[in-house]
Amino acid sequence: MLYKSIAKPVLFRMDPEKAHHxxxxxxxxxxxxxxxxxxxxxxxxxxxxxxxxxELWNIKFTNPVGLAAGxxxxxxxxxxxxxIGFGFMEVGTVTPKPQEGNPLPRLFRxxxxxxxxxxxxxxxxxxxxxxxxxRNQGKRTIPLAINIGKNKATPNEQAHEDYRACxxxxxxxxxxxxxxxxxxxxxxxxxxxxxxxxxxxxxxVKDEMDAMHAKFGGREKPVxxxxxxxxxxEEVEYTAATILRSNVSGIIVSNTTISRDGLANxxxxxxxxxxxxxxxGKSTELIGTVYRLTExxxxxxxxxxxxxxxxxxxKIRAGASLVEVYTALIYEGPALVKRINRGxxxxxxxxxxxxxxxxxxxxxxGR
Numbered sequence: 001m002l003y004k005s006i007a008k009p010v011l012f013r014m015d016p017e018k019a020h021h022x023x024x025x026x027x028x029x030x031x032x033x034x035x036x037x038x039x040x041x042x043x044x045x046x047x048x049x050x051x052x053x054x055e056l057w058n059i060k061f062t063n064p065v066g067l068a069a070g071x072x073x074x075x076x077x078x079x080x081x082x083x084i085g086f087g088f089m090e091v092g093t094v095t096p097k098p099q100e101g102n103p104l105p106r107l108f109r110x111x112x113x114x115x116x117x118x119x120x121x122x123x124x125x126x127x128x129x130x131x132x133x134x135r136n137q138g139k140r141t142i143p144l145a146i147n148i149g150k151n152k153a154t155p156n157e158q159a160h161e162d163y164r165a166c167x168x169x170x171x172x173x174x175x176x177x178x179x180x181x182x183x184x185x186x187x188x189x190x191x192x193x194x195x196x197x198x199x200x201x202x203x204x205v206k207d208e209m210d211a212m213h214a215k216f217g218g219r220e221k222p223v224x225x226x227x228x229x230x231x232x233x234e235e236v237e238y239t240a241a242t243i244l245r246s247n248v249s250g251i252i253v254s255n256t257t258i259s260r261d262g263l264a265n266x267x268x269x270x271x272x273x274x275x276x277x278x279x280x281g282k283s284t285e286l287i288g289t290v291y292r293l294t295e296x297x298x299x300x301x302x303x304x305x306x307x308x309x310x311x312x313x314x315k316i317r318a319g320a321s322l323v324e325v326y327t328a329l330i331y332e333g334p335a336l337v338k339r340i341n342r343g344x345x346x347x348x349x350x351x352x353x354x355x356x357x358x359x360x361x362x363x364x365x366g367r
Contacts (some may be wrong), residue, residue, distance in 0.1 A: 002043070003333025016107040016116075024072060027080025031137065037083040044334040046085030046341050051348060051355050054087075056299050056321055057222040057249055059143050059175055063087035063341050064356060065312065068303050068324035069147035069178065069226075070118070074125045075133040082141045085337035088322070091130070092147030093180045096165040098126035099151055102185060106272070109330075110265035114307065115279075116327050118256070119272030121185045122149050127169035134173040146174035147226070152186055159192060160204035167205065171212040176221055179205055179248075182228035182255035184273045190228055193239050202246035222249030227290075229254035229282050229304065236286070240293040250299040253290050253320070254283045257304075276327035280305030284314050288363065291319025296361050307332065309343020316344075316356065317363040 011019040030036035052063045067081055067089035075091040082089065101123025108117045124130070130146075148166035150159045163179060170177075181192040181201070192201055205223055213220050225243050227236075243251055256273025263278065283304025290300060302320030306312050307328040315323050328336055344356065353359045 003335065008331075008333060012109070012111075015105070016109055017104070020071075020107065024077050027077035031077060031079030031083070037079055040080060040083035040334075044084040044338060046338050049341065049345055051353075052087075052341060052344060054321060054356060057176060058219055059222075061087040061143060061322060064316070064322045064344070065337055065340050066090065066145075066301070066322055066324045067329070068326040069093055069145075069180070070120070071326055071329070073120075073123065075130045075137075075146075075173075078134065078137050078140060078144060084334040085341065086142055088143040088145065088175075090145040090147050090178060090324070091134075092124070092178070093122050093149040093183065094124050094127055094130045094146065094166060094170070095122050095149050095151045096127050096162050096169075097151050098129060099123060108267040108270050108272075110263060110267050110276070111331075112264045113262075113268075113276065113278055114305075114327070114331060115263070115265070115274055115276030116330065117267060117270045117272045117274050119185045119270070121152065122183065127166055131169055131173065134170075140175075143175040144173070145176045145178050145224075146170050147178040147180050149180040149183065149186065150189065156188055156192060156197060159197075160201050163201065163205050164208040167208045167212060171209075171221070172216065174221065176249070177209070177223045178252060179223060179225045180255070182226050184228070184230075184256060184258050190230075193227060193231065194235060198239065198242050199246065202243065202248055206247060224248060224250040224252055224301065226252040226255055229257045229279060229286055230259065231286075233289075236289055237293060240290050244294050244298060248298075250301065251290055251294075252301045252303055252324070253287045254279075254304050257282065275304070276331075277305050277307060280307070280311055284311075284318050287315055287320050288318040291361055292364065306340070307336075309340045309347060312340050313344060313347045313359070314363075316359050317361070319361045319364070321357075321360050 054061045069090035102121035150162035299321045301322045302315030303324040
């Protein structure tokens with residue numbers, strides 16, 4: 001109510017990217033001032049629900065709802081986002097060198113469609129800038145994933161060097177890492193999802209992760225791959241098989257789409273990745289396909305068009321162990337996280353599940 005009646009009308013009168021920066025700066029400030037985090041938790045925090053607690057990769061998640069990459073690109077507002085109920089969050093995408101991204105304007109609202117289109121182009125402060133941001137924020141209260149990518153100027157033949165550089169610089173700051181090869185806004189990036197390029201890239205990433213683990217010790221940190229929703233059935237099959245053979249830890253399904261089917265808003269013709277409600281069914285279907293192809297052996301994080309507990313639950317039943325939101329947070333506000341978690345508890349009880357893990361992939365067993 002507070003967001004929709006006061007904050008949203010103000011933010012939606014602003015340019016989308018300016019509103020984005022204002023939000024990040026506000027959460028950054030709240031995370032630093034005395035009592036700021038407690039205030040955020042008091043207003044929007046989520047209670048502890050044992051039936052929603054999940055452990056994956058030796059990491060404990062108090063609930064399955066996370067923040068997708070792209071909102072806090074530079075890891076600037078981690079304490080603030082950590083205080084509004086998320087079970088985990090992603091920062092990034094970060095690249096080795098800072099880059100400005102694509103020309104403005106590059107972020108567009110489609111309110112009638114419950115969607116956003118962005119062509120940001122991995123605008124970020126680079127690995128050293130993110131390192132400073134994360135180092136200055138103190139102890140985290142939720143698991144943090146660092147989403148890594150390549151610089152625009154780096155040819156695909158050298159992409160592995162960029163991913164290695166991100167891991168080397170930021171290994172000590174993340175609980176797990178996400179290899180982004182599926183953004184539509186960096187030229188030729190999606191080609192890394194195909195052929196031998198994917199095998200070579202993931203082999204290099206795994207090699208670097210193993211080297212950093214050997215250097216620093218402690219818990220072995222997982223690495224996941226984020227795929228696009230626009231792969232053909234044949235490409236999905238090949239990509240899933242390659243990821244499974246690579247011994248990475250999981251898959252995020254999915255990134256934004258380049259499809260424009262069924263859109264009503266005038267911004268529908270803008271170039272970039274589409275997120276939000278138009279992606280809901282498409283990503284859920286792809287989760288189910290990937291779950292079947294990998295025989296449930298790789299944990300999946302489901303992302304794309306989650307606005308309600310029912311949306312999240314459908315992805316969990318299709319095979320996702322965790323889920324992420326982004327666009328819905330823009331339209332619905334921070335209360336979304338609490339609402340989804342409370343709804344998930346009700347849906348679990350309704351279907352006779354005592355714990356969320358029992359619901360993962362249950363659509364494939366007829367339960």
